[in-house]
Amino acid sequence: MRKWIVPGTLTSVAMAILTGCGGGSDSAVNSLPAGIAEVSRTAYTATQPGAGTSPATQDLLTGGLGKAGLGLAAAPAFADPLNPTAAELRRNALHGNYRGIMDASAGSGYGTLYGPNIDLAGRDTLGHGLIPGVEYLARLDDGSGRKNVAIAVQVPAHFDANNPCIVAGPSSGSRGVYGSIGSAGEWGLKKGCAVALTDSGKGMGLHDLMDDSVNRIDGTRASRGAAGMLSHFAAQITDAARAAFNTAFPNRLALKHAHSQQNPEQDWGTDTLASIRYAMYVLNQEYAPTVGTGPQRAVRFNADNTLVIAGSVSNGGAAVLRAAEQDTERLIDGVVASEPSAQPRTTAGYGVQQGGVPVEVYGRALIDYFTVGNIYQPCAALAPSVTMAEASFFNYMALAQLKPAAANRCAALAAKGLLGGADTAAQATEALQKLRAYGWTAEHDAMHNAHYGLGNSPIIGMMYTNALGRFSVLDNLCGMSAAQVNPATGDVLPVSAAVKAGSFAIGNGTANGAPATVVYNDSVGGAKAWQFAVSPSTGKADFALDAALCQRALVTGVDTVTGAALSGTTVPTKAQSDAVRAGMAQVQLNGNLQGKPTLIVAGRSDALVPVNHSSRAYVAYNRAVEGAASKLRYYEVTNAQHFDAFLSLAGFDNRYVPLHGYFNDAMSAMYAHLQSGAALAPSQVVRATPRGGLPGAAPAITAANLPAIAATPEAGNQIGFDGSSVNVPH
Numbered sequence: 001m002r003k004w005i006v007p008g009t010l011t012s013v014a015m016a017i018l019t020g021c022g023g024g025s026d027s028a029v030n031s032l033p034a035g036i037a038e039v040s041r042t043a044y045t046a047t048q049p050g051a052g053t054s055p056a057t058q059d060l061l062t063g064g065l066g067k068a069g070l071g072l073a074a075a076p077a078f079a080d081p082l083n084p085t086a087a088e089l090r091r092n093a094l095h096g097n098y099r100g101i102m103d104a105s106a107g108s109g110y111g112t113l114y115g116p117n118i119d120l121a122g123r124d125t126l127g128h129g130l131i132p133g134v135e136y137l138a139r140l141d142d143g144s145g146r147k148n149v150a151i152a153v154q155v156p157a158h159f160d161a162n163n164p165c166i167v168a169g170p171s172s173g174s175r176g177v178y179g180s181i182g183s184a185g186e187w188g189l190k191k192g193c194a195v196a197l198t199d200s201g202k203g204m205g206l207h208d209l210m211d212d213s214v215n216r217i218d219g220t221r222a223s224r225g226a227a228g229m230l231s232h233f234a235a236q237i238t239d240a241a242r243a244a245f246n247t248a249f250p251n252r253l254a255l256k257h258a259h260s261q262q263n264p265e266q267d268w269g270t271d272t273l274a275s276i277r278y279a280m281y282v283l284n285q286e287y288a289p290t291v292g293t294g295p296q297r298a299v300r301f302n303a304d305n306t307l308v309i310a311g312s313v314s315n316g317g318a319a320v321l322r323a324a325e326q327d328t329e330r331l332i333d334g335v336v337a338s339e340p341s342a343q344p345r346t347t348a349g350y351g352v353q354q355g356g357v358p359v360e361v362y363g364r365a366l367i368d369y370f371t372v373g374n375i376y377q378p379c380a381a382l383a384p385s386v387t388m389a390e391a392s393f394f395n396y397m398a399l400a401q402l403k404p405a406a407a408n409r410c411a412a413l414a415a416k417g418l419l420g421g422a423d424t425a426a427q428a429t430e431a432l433q434k435l436r437a438y439g440w441t442a443e444h445d446a447m448h449n450a451h452y453g454l455g456n457s458p459i460i461g462m463m464y465t466n467a468l469g470r471f472s473v474l475d476n477l478c479g480m481s482a483a484q485v486n487p488a489t490g491d492v493l494p495v496s497a498a499v500k501a502g503s504f505a506i507g508n509g510t511a512n513g514a515p516a517t518v519v520y521n522d523s524v525g526g527a528k529a530w531q532f533a534v535s536p537s538t539g540k541a542d543f544a545l546d547a548a549l550c551q552r553a554l555v556t557g558v559d560t561v562t563g564a565a566l567s568g569t570t571v572p573t574k575a576q577s578d579a580v581r582a583g584m585a586q587v588q589l590n591g592n593l594q595g596k597p598t599l600i601v602a603g604r605s606d607a608l609v610p611v612n613h614s615s616r617a618y619v620a621y622n623r624a625v626e627g628a629a630s631k632l633r634y635y636e637v638t639n640a641q642h643f644d645a646f647l648s649l650a651g652f653d654n655r656y657v658p659l660h661g662y663f664n665d666a667m668s669a670m671y672a673h674l675q676s677g678a679a680l681a682p683s684q685v686v687r688a689t690p691r692g693g694l695p696g697a698a699p700a701i702t703a704a705n706l707p708a709i710a711a712t713p714e715a716g717n718q719i720g721f722d723g724s725s726v727n728v729p730h
Helices: 012-020 066-071 086-100 181-191 224-230 239-248 264-287 315-326 366-380 402-415 424-437 442-453 456-469 497-501 545-556 574-586 615-629 644-648 660-676
Strands: 036-044 133-140 149-156 165-170 194-198 206-208 213-215 221-223 253-255 307-313 334-338 351-354 480-485 517-520 598-603 632-637 684-686 720-722 725-728
Touching: 036 264, 066 086, 086 181, 133 264, 149 181, 149 264, 165 181, 165 264, 165 315, 181 194, 181 307, 181 660, 194 264, 213 224, 221 224, 253 480, 264 307, 264 315, 264 456, 264 574, 307 315, 307 660, 315 334, 315 598, 334 660, 351 615, 366 402, 366 424, 366 442, 366 456, 366 545, 366 574, 402 424, 402 545, 424 442, 442 456, 456 517, 456 545, 456 574, 545 574, 598 615, 598 660, 615 632, 615 725, 632 660
Parallel strands: 165 194, 165 307, 307 334, 334 598, 351 725, 598 632, 632 684
Antiparallel strands: 036 133, 133 149, 149 194, 206 213, 206 253, 213 221, 480 517, 720 725
16 A cells, blocks of 8 residues: 555645655656657547547547447548548547457447446446547657657546546557557546556557658658658668568568567566656646746656556556566556466466366467467367357358368378378367367367467467567568458558558557558468468468468477477578577566556456466466565456457357456456555456357347456355465366
8 A cells, every 4th residue: 555645736845845855756847757758738628429530529538439439340431541630540549449359249248338338337327438638649769769659648637636546558469559448548537547558669550661651659651751750660671671672572561569670578568667657747747736937847746646557458468567577666556467468487486277287388478379379270270179160260251261271281280290190180189189288278179260260370470470589571580571462362462552541540550451461472372461371391272381380490499390400591590599589588577566466367268368378377476476475366257268359259249258347347446455455356266157149149248147256256266376386276
């Protein structure tokens, strides 16, 4: 608990006295934190929905669209699709990012259990859900103009300066600055807290190498030269190198997360801390008294008197854990991480059990298990025991060659000695067993189809090996690049002007097809999107198996087929693998939350970030590091998986439950704990019930499907420790 100093209406003289006594900052004058450059301050005043683009028709949470507008699958059209304004891009980015992490389909709970109209007690009292207030946009840089992390601090009009709070929400996935608007952002704004959003060096930094155009921090497009220091990302290449590359590999795109050559994940924690410092500055600019007769503001809000919760999901969840570990200033009071991509620094000294049975493989780095999944998932998806045909993502993608390509992958793995079995069924069954042996569980069996069919493994395999090893877009690591493609043939196309212009709003920072797709340059017959690629070693359309084997070798340092150590002449080379492995070490967590109260929420059915490698492993690791001083609690929800947005799809609607509400509950529990000392519930399994019914026709979800986190869980639901191992009940 903090020793609270209620700010009230302190004068600048009083603040100076507090500063001298150690109760304020190092200076009585409010000043921008190091590395921060302010871009804009805008008051968004809308309280009624509309599709306008002026500050008077937008708000902080919904971009002026309200509950109904966010509920629509399509965002409003741009007045000029080739030249959308910064305001239009902001509005549509809020729409896309809000919907990107939750299910807004009929019967999903949107508008009844959660959504802009639902208050933090679960009541439908907020009408359209618009939240007016001010938003500061800034960039965090190291002086080079290359880092340019975007930060948006939102202060709702109902912020209580006498009970100040900040919610720090780094973006999930590779999303841009508004990536956490639907999670940390919504909760914080409803609570009346200032919200510090940051893209943590990710986001829609899209550099078209053909015309040398980039996104500015506000999403608008310009040439690299015209954008200058406001360029969100530009590949660090000379004009001569770019011209030569364009000749050899025309129409390629560079993405910030993959091609910044900065390994941005290394700074996810420090970027989050910087966003909190900037939020303190913003609050002082808005509410502190002036110093003397000048325009400068005093320091009214600081770490001693302002409650700070760092909360986010997925990659954002990893960022808040990392920030808590790195927080030497005691900026953060509490942490909430939902389905975090946590990567423990070691697997020594602790273990993971389920139902008292030890898990053999746990706590592996994200790129480690993703490169295993990238090899075996498409084959495993054909296993006879995996019954999800009614919601096959091979069918959703409407590409008839995907199932044959998966069978080709099985046969190619068998031919290379990586699988046994005389036919596809036997090979697929063995591939599924290999995934289980590497930390996935039976709960994930029916999800491998989905995650591979949507390209999650090929996308992560390409982007993260590039990012971790700090490779240039010119390197074409493992023969892979990014481009817009023809969805019917996989051929590389020039990125369309409209897609490029709207990329800030429609993209999620990855090569997921909007606007870029992963391309295998070395495909037989010429470059093709990964779905269509023909491997040179097999002569078959097998989802670019050769590239997947190369990416795995980057992680392990040995040839994936032969097991021979990499050298200076192998593909990939030892130097390339060393670079990736060094980057992996830079992003791993140390397990020391410094006694900060922390809640982790995860879905047991999460096949993207499996709990054995992430949440369960981190809980055990933290206990090994902090011992009795640990204040970490872990809530594992059955029948919940990584992407709530998947629940709008047939076969997911009736099998899985949303995790979003449990993140909100955890945030509320953490606030109550920090504000009034309310006890945090013990670690436990929460047994949620799917909606059931027919695929695509599940009945509407109700609160009965989503039992609350219990203050006193039943014995069979308690998560505890067996020696140094965390033990999660079946």
